[in-house]
Amino acid sequence: MAKVLVTGANKGIGYGICKYLGLSGWQVIVGARNKERAEAAIKALRQEGVDVIGWQHVDLCNNNSLLVTAKEIKEKYPDLALLVNNAGIPGDMEVPSYKSEMRDVLETIQVNYVGTFALTRALIPLLEVNKGRIVNITVPSEVSPYWHPMAYVASKAAQNAMTSIIAMEFDKNNLPIDIFDIHPGATTTDLNNHYTGPGSHSVDVVSEKIAAVINDGKRHQGEFIELYPIVDEGR
Numbered sequence: 757m758a759k760v761l762v763t764g765a766n767k768g769i770g771y772g773i774c775k776y777l778g779l780s781g782w783q784v785i786v787g788a789r790n791k792e793r794a795e796a797a798i799k800a801l802r803q804e805g806v807d808v809i810g811w812q813h814v815d816l817c818n819n820n821s822l823l824v825t826a827k828e829i830k831e832k833y834p835d836l837a838l839l840v841n842n843a844g845i846p847g848d849m850e851v852p853s854y855k856s857e858m859r860d861v862l863e864t865i866q867v868n869y870v871g872t873f874a875l876t877r878a879l880i881p882l883l884e885v886n887k888g889r890i891v892n893i894t895v896p897s898e899v900s901p902y903w904h905p906m907a908y909v910a911s912k913a914a915q916n917a918m919t920s921i922i923a924m925e926f927d928k929n930n931l932p933i934d935i936f937d938i939h940p941g942a943t944t945t946d947l948n949n950h951y952t953g954p955g956s957h958s959v960d961v962v963s964e965k966i967a968a969v970i971n972d973g974k975r976h977q978g979e980f981i982e983l984y985p986i987v988d989e990g991r
Contacts, residue, residue, distance in 0.1 A: 757807070759836050761829065763787035763814050763875070764843025766797040769893060769940060772963025773840055778806030780971055785833060787814040787843065809833075816843055816871030817863070826878030837886050838970070839879055841915075842893040844868045846908045853906030861907040868911035873918055876935075883933050890935040891970060892919050896982075916980065923978030936976040938966055940983050 760777055764770040765786040774797070778784045784806055788794035794811035801808050812829060815821045829836060847864040848856060876890055883890065897913035916937055923935050940962035965983045969976070 757781055757783045758838065759783045759785060759809065759833050760838040760840060761785040761787050761812060761833070761836060761879075762840040762842055763816070763872075765811075766790070766793040769959055769963055769966075770840075770842040771797055771801070772959040773842060773893075773966055774801055774808070775804055775806055775960075776964045776967035777840075777970065778808065779804070780967055782807075782838070784808045785829075785836075786811040789813065789815050814843065814875065816867040816875065819871060819874045822871065822874045823878055825875065826882075829879065830882050834882070835886055836879070836882055837888045838891065839876065839883065839888070840891045840893065840970075841872045841876065843872075844893075844908070844911075847905045847911075848907075849905050853904075856907055861910075864907035865911045865914065868908065869914040869918065872915060876918075876922075880931075880933065884931050887932040888934075889970075890933065891966075892916075892935070892937045893940065893966070894919075894937045894980075895939055896980075919980075920978055927977065934975055934977045936979045936981065938969060938981045938983065939985075940966060 760782045762770050762774050762784065765774050766788040774784045774786060778801060784801065786794050786797055786801070786808060788797070788811060791811070798808045798811060810832070812825060814825055845864055845867045848860045872892070892915055894915055895909065895912045897909070897916050899909065919935055919937050926933050926935065962983060969981055
């Protein structure tokens with residue numbers, strides 16, 4: 757069976773992606789920073805019938821540690837076929853963006869873009885051998901009328917650019933890897949303080965749809981797939 761590593765997999769959309777990919781036949785590797793939380797997620801996923809084959813330490817704050825992570829993955833899971841970059845942080849939502857602390861902005865960009873790129877870059881040689889795929893869970897680069905922490909949106913805009921450019925260069929250089937974005941739409945999670953406003957959906961709803969896109973057998977190179985586009989309802 758094919759193996760997938762999902763980052764930020766111990767809760768929220770990451771957990772949901774593990775659940776629905778696992779139920780569709782994937783062997784799941786839980787990517788997380790914290791061992792206790794990862795093990796709790798593994799226990800819950802296995803109770804739901806998911807084939808979890810282990811957990812992997814993934815700290816997107818530390819680029820050097822991600823090189824170790826990639827080395828361990830290559831050794832333990834040499835047939836890895838899919839990387840789902842889901843882990844992310846929202847930045848400080850308690851203040852207007854123009855009052856954001858620089859430390860908070862830099863940390864958000866590090867986790868959501870720089871660290872994500874560092875992990876992706878380190879795993880590309882393995883995914884090339886296995887003709888694998890990279891899926892980035894993201895948001896549109898433009899502003900949402902409902903939820904728009906500046907550091908978060910800016911970091912995701914950079915991640916979206918990363919996806920588009922790498923996809924073009926994979927094809928140009930004949931690397932047998934697909935990379936694409938999925939925007940789940942507004943989803944009720946810890947990341948957005950359990951937002952339940954216009955257009956919001958549950959983790960299960962969006963995660964099942966994400967798994968369906970991954971399993972649809974189509975090539976989505978460089979695409980930005982919106983499951984639930986954000987619509988301004990004038991509120």
